[in-house]
Amino acid sequence: MPGKVRVIPANTTEPVKYxxxxxxxxxxxxxxxxSLKAQISGLTKFxxxxxxxxxxxxxxxxxxxxxxxxxxxxxxxINECKAGLTDIVVVKNISRLGRDLLKCLRRSxx
Numbered sequence: 001m002p003g004k005v006r007v008i009p010a011n012t013t014e015p016v017k018y019x020x021x022x023x024x025x026x027x028x029x030x031x032x033x034x035s036l037k038a039q040i041s042g043l044t045k046f047x048x049x050x051x052x053x054x055x056x057x058x059x060x061x062x063x064x065x066x067x068x069x070x071x072x073x074x075x076x077x078i079n080e081c082k083a084g085l086t087d088i089v090v091v092k093n094i095s096r097l098g099r100d101l102l103k104c105l106r107r108s109x110x
Contacts, residue, residue, distance in 0.1 A: 014052045017087040021047070022077055024061040024096055036060065039092045047090060056086070 023039045025032040040058060047055050057080075059073035074097075080086050091097060 017053050018056045019053045019088045020086050021058045043090050
């Protein structure tokens with residue numbers, strides 16, 4: 001039984017969310033670099049499955065396990081978040097942001 005096809009336009013009322021990935025590993029050993037690759041791959045797949053999310057950048061810090069170590073990509077990401085360029089930061093787990101999350105967040109807000 002032939003019928004008419006009705007086209008239903010996409011709902012575009014939801015704003016696009018600009019998303020970044022932050023990933024870090026403790027060293028540049030092959031094992032750690034494989035972990036980094038897996039983190040980014042998994043997070044990219046997750047983001048692509050979300051409606052209205054657009055991946056705009058990936059920030060990576062390597063060899064950042066020492067207390068007080070400089071994490072230039074983390075700092076850059078925080079500054080771009082403060083500037084309103086990012087809506088969502090996606091990480092493998094909360095420990096990727098820092099070992100002491102409260103201290104890390106306090107430092108990021110100043």
